Amino acid sequence: MSELRFRTIHRDGEVVEVTDSEEALQILRHSTSHLMALAVTQLYPEVHLGIGPATSEGFYYDFQTPRRLTEEDLETIEKKMQELRSQDLPFEPSIVSKKKALKFFKKEGEHLKTELIEERDGEILSCYKLGELVDFCTGPHVFSTSQLGAFKLLSIAGSYWRGDEKREQLQRIYGTAFPQEAELRDYLDHLEEALKRDHRRLGKQLNLFSVADRVAPGLILWHPKGAKVRELIEGFLRLELEKRGYQFVYTPHIAKSDLWKTSGHYEYFRENMFTLPLDEEEYVLKPMNCPGHILIYQSSKRSYRELPVRIAEFGTVYRKEKSGTLHGLLRVRGFTQDDAHIFCRPDQVLDEVTQTLDLAEHVLKSFGFDRLEVALSVWDPAAGKDYAGSPEDWKNAESVLVQALERKGWSYERCEGEAAFYGPKIDVTLVDTLGRSWQLSTFQFDFSLPERFNLTYVGTDSKDHHVVMIHRALLGSLERFMGVLIEHYGGAFPLWLAPVQALIIPISEKSHHYALEVQKALREAERGPIRVETDLRNEKVGYKIREAQLQKVPYMLIVGEREAESQTVAVRNRFQGEQGSMKVEELATLIYDLVDQKVVEEGH
RNA sequence: GCCGGCGUAGCUCAACGGUAGAGCGACGCAUUCGUAAUGCGUAGGUUGGAGGUUCAAUUCCUCUCGCCGGCUCCA
Numbered sequence: 001m002s003e004l005r006f007r008t009i010h011r012d013g014e015v016v017e018v019t020d021s022e023e024a025l026q027i028l029r030h031s032t033s034h035l036m037a038l039a040v041t042q043l044y045p046e047v048h049l050g051i052g053p054a055t056s057e058g059f060y061y062d063f064q065t066p067r068r069l070t071e072e073d074l075e076t077i078e079k080k081m082q083e084l085r086s087q088d089l090p091f092e093p094s095i096v097s098k099k100k101a102l103k104f105f106k107k108e109g110e111h112l113k114t115e116l117i118e119e120r121d122g123e124i125l126s127c128y129k130l131g132e133l134v135d136f137c138t139g140p141h142v143f144s145t146s147q148l149g150a151f152k153l154l155s156i157a158g159s160y161w162r163g164d165e166k167r168e169q170l171q172r173i174y175g176t177a178f179p180q181e182a183e184l185r186d187y188l189d190h191l192e193e194a195l196k197r198d199h200r201r202l203g204k205q206l207n208l209f210s211v212a213d214r215v216a217p218g219l220i221l222w223h224p225k226g227a228k229v230r231e232l233i234e235g236f237l238r239l240e241l242e243k244r245g246y247q248f249v250y251t252p253h254i255a256k257s258d259l260w261k262t263s264g265h266y267e268y269f270r271e272n273m274f275t276l277p278l279d280e281e282e283y284v285l286k287p288m289n290c291p292g293h294i295l296i297y298q299s300s301k302r303s304y305r306e307l308p309v310r311i312a313e314f315g316t317v318y319r320k321e322k323s324g325t326l327h328g329l330l331r332v333r334g335f336t337q338d339d340a341h342i343f344c345r346p347d348q349v350l351d352e353v354t355q356t357l358d359l360a361e362h363v364l365k366s367f368g369f370d371r372l373e374v375a376l377s378v379w380d381p382a383a384g385k386d387y388a389g390s391p392e393d394w395k396n397a398e399s400v401l402v403q404a405l406e407r408k409g410w411s412y413e414r415c416e417g418e419a420a421f422y423g424p425k426i427d428v429t430l431v432d433t434l435g436r437s438w439q440l441s442t443f444q445f446d447f448s449l450p451e452r453f454n455l456t457y458v459g460t461d462s463k464d465h466h467v468v469m470i471h472r473a474l475l476g477s478l479e480r481f482m483g484v485l486i487e488h489y490g491g492a493f494p495l496w497l498a499p500v501q502a503l504i505i506p507i508s509e510k511s512h513h514y515a516l517e518v519q520k521a522l523r524e525a526e527r528g529p530i531r532v533e534t535d536l537r538n539e540k541v542g543y544k545i546r547e548a549q550l551q552k553v554p555y556m557l558i559v560g561e562r563e564a565e566s567q568t569v570a571v572r573n574r575f576q577g578e579q580g581s582m583k584v585e586e587l588a589t590l591i592y593d594l595v596d597q598k599v600v601e602e603g604h
Numbered sequence: 605g606c607c608g609g610c611g612u613a614g615c616u617c618a619a620c621g622g623u624a625g626a627g628c629g630a631c632g633c634a635u636u637c638g639u640a641a642u643g644c645g646u647a648g649g650u651u652g653g654a655g656g657u658u659c660a661a662u663u664c665c666u667c668u669c670g671c672c673g674g675c676u677c678c679a
Contacts, residue, residue: 071609071673157674158607165676169607172674200672204615213652213670272678317679322605323670325677337679439679476679508636538635539642546640560638572639 004028004179006147008140011093011126016140025179029054031091031142032081032151032177033061038089038133039080040173044069049135050112050161050170058176062159064112065171074153074173084131085148091141092129101125101136108134112161150184151177199486200328206491206551208499209329209482218326218333220479225499228531229485230478232497233367234314237338237474240363244355246312246340251292253316257282262452263291268421272319289315290446290471293341294453297467302457307467308344308352314478315339329483330438336478342470343455346396349468353404353426353443360428360441360474361408367485368494368600369430373437374410376401378424380417388422389447397424397445422448430484438484444471492552492574492603496595502587503553504534504569505544507560512536514564518557518584525588532557549574554601557587575603 004024008016018024033052040047040063050062063069096104098117105113113136117125128137130145142148152175159172178184195201203209208226215221222230238248254276260266265273265287274285286292293311302309316336325331344352364372378398379387387394401424405412412426419425423445429437446469449455456464475481485493495501502522506515515534522530535544541558548556557569562581569587571579582590594601 068608155673156608159675160606163676165606169675171607174674211671217670319678322677324605324607324675326671331678335679442679473679480679505639507638510636539637540635541638543641544639549640556639558639562638570638578639 007143009091009093009143010140011128011138012095013093015143018140026054027140027142028147028149028179029059029177031145032148032175033059034091034128034130034133034135034137034141035081035084035145035148035151036077036153036173036175037061037063037135038131039077039084041133042084042131043073043077043080048110048112050172051116052135058154058174060172060174062161062170062172064161064168069156069171069173071156074156077173078151078153081151085145087131088144088146089131090144091139093126093139093141094129095124095126098123098125101127104134105136149177149179150181151175152184152188197487197490198328199330199483202486202491203328206486208486211328216333217323218321218331220329220332220334226482228499229493229497230482233475233478233481234338236366237363240359241310241312241340244310244359245308246310249293249296249311249313251286251289251296251313251315253318254283254285255291257284259291260284263288263294264448264452265291272321274318274320285318286315287317287319289313289317289337289339290341290449291453293339294449294455294469297341297343297455298453302343302467304345304457304459304465307457308342308348310340310342312338312340329479329486332477332479335480337473338475338478338481339471339473342472343457343467344470345457345459345465346468349397349400349470350403352470353400354407356443356470356472357404357408357410357426360443363474364428364430364440366598367497368488368598371431372440373429373431374405374412375415375418375427375429376405376412376424377415377418377420377427379419383417385421388451393447394424397447401426401443401445420444422446438476438480440476440481440484441474442472442476445469446471490552492554494598494600495554495591496598498552498554499531500533500551500553501531501591501595502533502555502557503544503548503551504532504557504559505541505548506534506536507541507558509538511559511561511564515559518559518569521584522588527588527592530588530591545572555587555591573601575601 004021005017005019006024008018008027010016018027030053033054037049037052044065044067046066048064050064052061053059098120101117102114105117117136125136126138127134128139128141154174154176157172157174158169161167161170176184176187178187203226206225207223208229209223210221211217211219212221257266257275260273269287273287276283276285293313296311297309314336316334318334321331321333326333342352379394381391405426425442425444427439428441429439431437450466450469455467455469457467459465504515504518506512519532519534522532545556552574554574556572558572559569563569568581568583570581571587573579
């Protein structure tokens, strides 16, 4: 981003030189949104204005529109904007009394603006006039439209007024703006690049998974290659968890609704649950794994000596998500959580939480993720919500989470009122290539379920005590994680996760026999099978290589008569190209080393 | 769920009231080839589904299913 600084006009008419580029960019975008609003009101006089802020990627403006605008209208609006910009219109601030402002906007029929002004404290407020458009706005703005940079309108979408789905729906026009034309072009290129990495597109191209109309929306068919990657992810996790004392279980996919009544899900999570009638009974397709794990915990009397008990499951759950929210692998109706529940004594909680954060960090780093954001969600005692657990419980739990975060040295954002009703939590999110945040790891206290199921252990005093329960997931859901992983690597999985690690390419039929020998040797290698396939099709080498490249296979092993003669393979790396010939055992060793270290090669 | 857009061969896309087409892929034949596409041929479609308007619908209208961009919600 270029150094950006310019003079702005503030609400009281003061002229200020903005030197912070980030702030200047925000002002530029906000001012561009006003220009758009002016263009829209000129073209379609019947529209009413909502709000039009700058965002991290650009800007938008919400309009109430009697005639529905479509994508085709964007071009017209953009042209109008260009035209208006060239008139060098000034942004003119004014301070007016609330009373006068209300009178003005009421007269204009701007009921949305009126609503915002009415809720505003104070007797005076500011407006900005651009052309004939007067907007209630605190500014600041650029001086005049000639200061605006390059802009482009991107999309049009619905949005609820004030983000409330019970209120009317407006039309939102998204756009972006940059100081320089070249920066805008770079941004548009970036969007296109992101599109190429879209996991839905790559899922199809690399034959990893699909979603079939005839099955249902939001339910994933994992094809052999996608299933292989998932299996590798699960295998790695299982190993790491078992090392740390987790015990794996399996629990049924359906259970009588009574169980969900006890857990409280039937009451609080009902609209998200699939229910099935069965004879006189009603069954529920499990939306969560906790009740099953709890019943396993409860299957015997637990002594303080055996705590903590850590019960883990790759548990597949089903949730009735709203149809409009479904999105490839990232938002689905059936998904598998890498779920676990820790049952422990109060004095063990801090260590457990800290260890779990350690584990999360280790696991996420192993997959090549290091740009993470951490949020601590706590209650808002003032919200008057129906929280489970006592104020002391909440205070203690929060202090444990904070201590654990401090031990890790993680910076985090404290989100008041964001906790679930049953306990505070730490969430780890990852920002994907399209700039969207996806929650992966979560660590949640639960004050509700131990109560509802009366979960106890026998203490040293031989009396029953309530156990502390923590829900935790590291990858969140395997579906979502797979989606994030695909986009992160643009489909070129690191060697240890690649569904096919090497493709053997015989030069002609004459080398088929040797190719299959190499395949056998690698599949039956001493340190474990290497995932290798052979392309025996009647095609030229170049053709097979091109396809392997497009399939992002880490190694291509070209074999012809020379290689058969010397018992070698000609190695080609998907990023570095030709690597020369080596003995089959040498190649196997190379692969094992890279896999053991979970190396992420250059070129991603 | 809501608002807007879009559904044509396995995939990517043409045709937009007048007999549905291309490239890639698949299959067959020839070729036996050295690091990102060998040539020729063949098959493949109730244009997502149902109804309607019309002499005639892939094209226009209604409903429905699905997908896409957002909003709300969320792993």
